[in-house]
Amino acid sequence: MFAPKLLLKSPRLASFLKISKATMSTSSILSAKGITFSSETPGPIEISIAEKISEKLNPESLVIFNDSHKHAGHHGLRGASNTTESHFRLEVISGAFAPYKTQPNRHRLIYNILDDELKTKGVHALQLKTKTPEEIAKLQKTLG
Numbered sequence: 001m002f003a004p005k006l007l008l009k010s011p012r013l014a015s016f017l018k019i020s021k022a023t024m025s026t027s028s029i030l031s032a033k034g035i036t037f038s039s040e041t042p043g044p045i046e047i048s049i050a051e052k053i054s055e056k057l058n059p060e061s062l063v064i065f066n067d068s069h070k071h072a073g074h075h076g077l078r079g080a081s082n083t084t085e086s087h088f089r090l091e092v093i094s095g096a097f098a099p100y101k102t103q104p105n106r107h108r109l110i111y112n113i114l115d116d117e118l119k120t121k122g123v124h125a126l127q128l129k130t131k132t133p134e135e136i137a138k139l140q141k142t143l144g
Helices: 010-016 021-031 044-057 103-113 115-119 133-143
Strands: 035-037 061-066 087-093 125-131
Touching: 035 044, 044 061, 044 087, 044 103, 044 115, 103 115, 103 125, 125 133
Parallel strands: 035 061, 087 125
Antiparallel strands: 061 087
16 A cells, blocks of 8 residues: 555655755756655666656656665576666556556556666566555545
8 A cells, every 4th residue: 555645745745855965956856746765865767767757657646665775685686787776666646547447557558668777777676556646535535
């Protein structure tokens, strides 16, 4: 399930960001669009993911978790050139998902958007949670 802070509207999500001065300009622009990073200093692939998802899906909320550190010693990554930005979790709330009723269709949409990152940039795993604003409103109503 989505974290409670995702239920907030995008301008208020910006207050949850913890970013370094080195990434202030790019991260500030992205945070204004409702994008939250789990890491204090998002790397180039993480920023690329945020920019592409933001541009194509115009999400109300996008939270990106870089889980690569959890998989650093795994057999599948031995010898890989990219081990610091290889595993991501995305939580996306976007009205662009409305025509895509099933999760597999929504996931295919995101895989297509991030085709370059998956095929040439070394992104090895992508875990996705995708909802429309209406689905979030329905969840909120159900949960009280």
